[in-house]
């Protein structure tokens with residue numbers, strides 16, 4: 022008869038020692054703390070358990086002990102894998118850095134037939150020569166784009182209204198495809214447009230070249246039209262008609278929409294979401310209003326503070342959860358991005374939530390006038406007169422000069438969250454970012470003071486809420502996991 | 507249940523002759539005749555291919571004795587009458603023992619490489635023996651060339667198949683040469699692969715459809731080590747998996763669900779996704795009441811109905827994480843409806859059965875049913891779907 026050893030033979034003595042791994046902890050609420058390891062995995066523990074854990078007093082029989090060990094918050098004699106697993110995960114999260122810039126934004130025209138008060142950059146002008154990108158500039162930009170080592174390259178056409186300079190888009194798409202015959206990247210094009218001037222010919226071209234459409238939709242007609250004045254006061258009607266038309270030609274999932282939040286939006290989150298649901302979008306990105314450009318000048322930004330925006334955001338998130346519970350699958354994309362960081366081994370590469378900052382190394386902007394900016398927000402800041410993040414000029418500078426510019430490397434280095442005050446000790450740092458452009462706009466330096474940073478306040482509140490929701494309800498956790506992947 | 511082993515009723519061959527692997531053939535010209543291993547399967551109609559071996563059944567014994575007096579004749583009892591063209595048996599003359607090694611019609615065939623193992627799992631279905639059984643591996647190397655190139659699936663099991671060392675690689679090379687398009691699935695505890703060079707050599711074999719299934723029973727090393735009864739097993743197995751993925755091999759993680767493992771399924775799924783993200787498949791298996799399981803029923807058995815919510819959560823978690831996940835050896839009426847889509851009919855045909863309740867069940871065709879051994883302990887929640 023074979024003898025089997027009892028489970029106790031495989032357990033370490035209860036009072037055996039353990040070693041604390043490097044981890045961070047921050048309060049979640051009055052009783053509980055969030056702990057994160059180096060790879061961004063989190064655990065929530067009651068204060069008392071955390072206290073006995075850090076004092077090396079947690080008995081191995083405690084239910085939290087095994088979790089702390091399998092998530093590499095502690096090392097003990099039962100296994101010597103922890104460090105290697107952790108190292109592998111940190112490497113996986115950082116992997117995208119080596120690919121460098123994948124998103125390349127080309128501002129093909131600053132001109133626009135809309136006159137949105139919050140718009141950061143656009144111009145009402147017929148003057149093509151002053152505000153359109155030239156073919157020569159586009160050629161130079163393309164040459165730079167294909168010097169990026171990234172295996173995936175996405176070229177996004179922005180404006181103003183980029184369709185006002187459609188011939189240049191056609192040129193870039195054709196030339197890009199030509200260059201890519203040799204370069205062999207996974208190449209994708211997107212046009213960010215309000216769809217007001219879209220035509221069948223434009224859509225047919227997009228279909229032939231698999232170009233994606235990203236449009237603007239702020240909510241129901243009244244809100245959208247108030248936000249987005251244009252001659253005819255029919256921005257909403259044109260956008261919705263454009264969405265349907267574009268879907269018919271390109272396919273449903275090839276058309277996405279982005280909303281801008283204004284003061285008027287704050288009380289209407291449910292109707293905004295309903296609008297997206299009824300137009301059969303898979304989700305919505307509930308965006309904060311940016312502190313750049315005309316938004317600041319017109320006092321829109323100061324018009325509401327972060328707390329009011331957070332109320333708006335959480336009401337929206339709750340409503341989205343309600344929709345899911347009632348059988349309508351629908352995502353909130355900002356939460357989904359954060360959840361990818363929280364719940365998966367991968368890094369989504371969303372520019373605002375990256376540290377080292379994603380400026381330049383994840384996304385870069387080639388402006389209509391041949392200047393190169395570290396991000397879309399960076400060019401808006403420049404429109405306000407602050408050219409801190411101007412990296413160079415496509416006609417005058419080489420790839421090495423632009424991407425090795427002090428204007429890029431200094432802010433990335435100085436804002437690195439792992440070493441700035443508060444962030445370096447914050448349990449939420451693995452989910453957060455450093456956003457030096459935002460802090461330059463609002464605080465006047467790359468780092469800012471996080472206790473007064475609305476970036477910090479906003480994101481930390483969201484991190485806490487997402488974790489609290491998952492802790493309180495398994496179904497929500499499972500739903501969030503599906504958003505994350 | 508088919509009988510896969512037994513004894514010949516009579517055999518005309520000297521008792522001291524060595525044991526032989528025999529491929530049953532019915533026509534004079536098979537695809538690649540092999541005089542050492544081909545045995546003519548005689549069922550009363552002669553088309554004698556001139557083999558030195560002849561296999562027949564009791565009803566044709568008299569006739570066969572007359573016709574094949576100059577051959578090595580083996581007469582099988584009727585419970586082997588399902589055997590047919592292309593099947594391979596092993597015959598040991600000293601005890602007249604017969605074992606079916608390969609059935610052409612089977613949905614899956616498994617070859618046992620060795621009975622030795624460095625684990626002693628509480629629920630082992632093939633209790634290990636510390637014996638010198640190197641002949642088993644040699645026999646497989648003889649048999650593989652006898653199999654049809656169209657063989658749909660081949661399993662390599664033990665014991666722990668990697669323990670046979672060089673022979674392990676030789677078996678795989680042989681499979682690569684003779685069965686290049688047959689999926690070959692190895693059941694291993696993965697520990698040997700902790701040596702990166704071993705993993706590299708394995709991958710260098712270059713069989714395109716090679717995969718290895720490795721069990722992990724808990725994210726807690728102490729629980730895993732207890733279930734497999736070997737200290738340090740967890741670390742070596744995980745390192746093995748990491749090495750296999752690092753060299754680009756295909757890896758399946760198998761989790762047997764029972765009393766010692768069900769409570770940790772959520773943490774285990776999380777551990778797999780976060781640390782072993784690139785595994786190709788995760789499977790949750792039901793307990794087979796055989797081998798050591800019978801001796802450890804008190805430590806292992808629980809009604810699968812009672813762990814259905816843990817199993818559901820683990821499966822949904824991995825599915826949401828976009829990991830290929832399956833549930834094996836579970837009856838549909840014991841699973842949460844939301845994970846029916848992951849349940850696979852996986853029990854080998856020769857030991858697959860259904861309960862009385864199943865007769866009226868509308869999902870019977872999709873349900874995996876039971877191991878024949880499961881009559882020893884069966885859920886009290888079997889209920890037909892209407």
Ligand code: SF4
Pocket residue numbers: 438443444445447448449450453454471476477478480481
């Ligand atoms: S910005 Fe705030 S929430 Fe983000 S890491 Fe820094 S301190 Fe934490």
Ligand code: SF4
Pocket residue numbers: 837838839840860861863864865867868869870873874875888889890891
């Ligand atoms: S009643 Fe039988 S066939 Fe139906 S689900 Fe249950 S075990 Fe399967």
